[in-house]
Amino acid sequence: MQRTIVVLLAMFLSGFASADLPDVSFASIDGGQLHMSDWDGRPVMVVNTASQCAFTGQYEELQALYDTYRDEGLVVLAVPSDDFQQELDSAAEVKEFCEMAFGLDLPMTDITSVKGAQAHPLYLAVKSETGFVPRWNFNKVLFGADGDVVATWGARASPMSASVRRAVTQAIGQQ
Template identity: 70%
Template sequence: MRAFLVCLFIGLAQVIGLAQAASADVRDVQLPSIDGGMIEMSDWEGRPVLVVNTASQCAYTGQYEALQTLYDTYRERGLVVLAVPSDDFRQELDSAEEVREFCEMAFGLDMPMTDILTIKGANAHPLYEGFRETAGFVPRWNFNKVLIGADGRIVETWGARTAPMSRPVRSAVEAALAQAES
């Protein structure tokens, strides 16, 4: 019986801890910008943000075009699309300068973009560490997507195969925008 109560107590403590972690806010996070300086997530408080880990030499790299389309479609209503280049899957160019030039030349991107970051493992950037801690989300490949609501909480996550302009992504974005506008 004592072992059962100990397990129950530990389980409850974990649930309470997860509930507290799930309420964690990403708005305090800073990310290095691909253009130099820092990106402050707090600058987008009250706005939904779609965070996408990207790579320039991936079979899904064509999603950059759809990400830009999504951004163009909803930015006037407040959506931010944040590209986070990463070489965790060994498919990114060698430098942030190369990534920026590639994205501008090939896709005409003007969405916010970070410097090349580590997104998984012991050295994951705090934003992605927060995704892991609060939602159990760790990207399994490039072009995984995380929608953060206007309140700073994770709304939804999608894998690489889910296209940025797909109905599930657009529906979740529209719902997050509607919530932000109310």
């Protein structure tokens, strides 16, 4: 009985706790660091990517999503990862591929782990908060302007799909 009360109390209080985005940074594919805190108050979509995946064409849609909503505050962060053994050998190769094939100018990290014990702290926080772990490349996590996870999508969800765009416009409206 006491355990049930503790669990119910924890569930009740969690509704009031903020799930703020951890103040973490990523190594940038351009050198230096990308600090999540630089985007405080803005919605951020984080996508684990890979250059040699059947879903790699989604880079084009990620850029289109970024182009469509960046002036309204959206940040789209590509996180190249080799966790599914489909990434090029170096960040320099990834950067060149993405610029040449897709003309990307959205922020990108260096090659980063997104699952397992070696996962980046952001992905560990998302797992802890929501249970969501990327099951493949091009999984998407949308954080609202308040840092809360708004929605997650798997690889098959197109970045320009109605459900993704609806969630993005709602997150932008909450700024």
